[in-house]
Amino acid sequence: MRPSDAHAQDASGGAEPALESTSPVEWVIAGLSGLLLAATLSYMVIFAFSEPRTPPAVTLSVATVTTTPGGYLVVFRADNAGGAAAAGVQVSGELREGGTVVETSQATIDYLPQRSERRGGLFFTRNPEGLDLNLRAEGYSEP
Amino acid sequence: MRGLGRAFAGALIFALPMLMTMEMWRLGFYMQPLRLALLLVLTVPVLVGLSRFGGMRPTAHLRDDLADALVVMLIAALAAAFTLYLFGILTPGMSPREVVGKIALQTVPGSFGAMLARSQLGGEPEGEREKQAPTYWGELFLMGAGALFLSFNMAPTEEMVLIAYKMSAWQSVGLAVVSLGLMHAFVYALDFRGGSARPAEIPAWSVFARLTLVGYAIVLSVSLFTLWVFSRTDGAGLQEIISASIVLGFPGAIGAASARLLL
Numbered sequence: 001m002r003p004s005d006a007h008a009q010d011a012s013g014g015a016e017p018a019l020e021s022t023s024p025v026e027w028v029i030a031g032l033s034g035l036l037l038a039a040t041l042s043y044m045v046i047f048a049f050s051e052p053r054t055p056p057a058v059t060l061s062v063a064t065v066t067t068t069p070g071g072y073l074v075v076f077r078a079d080n081a082g083g084a085a086a087a088g089v090q091v092s093g094e095l096r097e098g099g100t101v102v103e104t105s106q107a108t109i110d111y112l113p114q115r116s117e118r119r120g121g122l123f124f125t126r127n128p129e130g131l132d133l134n135l136r137a138e139g140y141s142e143p
Numbered sequence: 144m145r146g147l148g149r150a151f152a153g154a155l156i157f158a159l160p161m162l163m164t165m166e167m168w169r170l171g172f173y174m175q176p177l178r179l180a181l182l183l184v185l186t187v188p189v190l191v192g193l194s195r196f197g198g199m200r201p202t203a204h205l206r207d208d209l210a211d212a213l214v215v216m217l218i219a220a221l222a223a224a225f226t227l228y229l230f231g232i233l234t235p236g237m238s239p240r241e242v243v244g245k246i247a248l249q250t251v252p253g254s255f256g257a258m259l260a261r262s263q264l265g266g267e268p269e270g271e272r273e274k275q276a277p278t279y280w281g282e283l284f285l286m287g288a289g290a291l292f293l294s295f296n297m298a299p300t301e302e303m304v305l306i307a308y309k310m311s312a313w314q315s316v317g318l319a320v321v322s323l324g325l326m327h328a329f330v331y332a333l334d335f336r337g338g339s340a341r342p343a344e345i346p347a348w349s350v351f352a353r354l355t356l357v358g359y360a361i362v363l364s365v366s367l368f369t370l371w372v373f374s375r376t377d378g379a380g381l382q383e384i385i386s387a388s389i390v391l392g393f394p395g396a397i398g399a400a401s402a403r404l405l406l
Binding site: 030041111115 | 169172173175176177179180183184187209210211213214216217220236237238239240241243244247
């Protein structure tokens with residue numbers, strides 16, 4: 001079955017297939033889809049104009065501290081309240097005892113989208129409970 | 144109902160490579176919202192056009208094609224949301240912007256797939272439904288759609304820009320020539336099913352200039368558009384942009400040629 005050549009002026013002589021028209025149910029689905037599409041578009045356009053492209057604003061907070069076979073794990077939560085996504089966010093944690101740093105750990109968050117949160121963990125050999133734990137975002141690159 | 148199921152399957156088959164591409168998830172949130180909106184808007188007429196040339200069912204009116212295009216987009220969005228959720232890529236703690244962006248971006252390839260599912264995986268045997276032979280403009284449209292579909296697969300990846308960096312100017316020129324040659328050969332020389340035999344009265348150079356050359360120009364424009372949509376051209380020099388367009392135009396040319404064969 002070789003379809004007719006695209007360039008030949010071919011008057012379709014064969015039996016015409018029955019043309020289907022759209023049933024009411026399909027129109028309802030189509031209407032819903034159209035609404036959803038319009039909503040998505042408006043959301044994106046409104047977002048583009050209302051949201052100032054403020055730089056990433058990362059805040060870190062400790063979610064949990066647990067023990068691991070090698071020591072202790074501090075799970076942190078990184079919130080980006082800014083209007084732009086950050087890539088390769090470097091997170092460092094310092095344990096201080098009376099003002100002197102006794103241990104540091106680092107982690108990298110690959111992507112931290114705007115107005116979103118991601119989690120990560122820092123391993124320590126000393127127990128963070130009872131010591132001063134200081135979390136800091138050190139830097140990022142633009143995705 | 145079975146048609147909807149088929150569309151869902153098509154959306155999965157054609158969009159899976161992109162659903163499982165890391166860059167696509169990231170683009171969902173760092174892509175410029177206006178460009179994403181423009182991409183979604185442009186998807187509708189392309190789907191309507193594809194529906195004319197194959198699509199879910201033989202349609203009587205343009206408004207039926209529009210209905211199909213919208214239905215297919217909804218199905219693609221559902222398929223994308225469902226799959227991304229199963230993959231654990233949509234999680235609580237993500238902003239609405241991120242979730243909407245990720246799903247909306249995947250809707251584009253998914254809806255293409257869902258629309259193609261009918262023409263490629265349709266239940267009725269080939270030939271029972273006489274295909275309308277596309278006009279010249281129809282052929283150009285199909286080439287553009289084919290190029291868009293294939294370049295959409297590749298454009299989000301880092302490799303496009305990386306390959307462009309690695310290629311010398313001569314290699315870029317060579318790739319462009321090879322793309323052109325393959326495009327022509329796919330349709331006219333290799334005698335695939337659906338290929339076109341050149342009518343004897345039209346000289347070879349005419350077919351080459353009117354279809355292959357124009358087609359490649361469309362492919363390059365589509366490549367450039369796709370790169371721009373994905374912010375790959377921002378801050379890039381002219382030479383780099385041209386080079387990346389040629390690299391992306393290679394799969395685009397294959398896609399354009401296959402679209403003429405398949406649809």
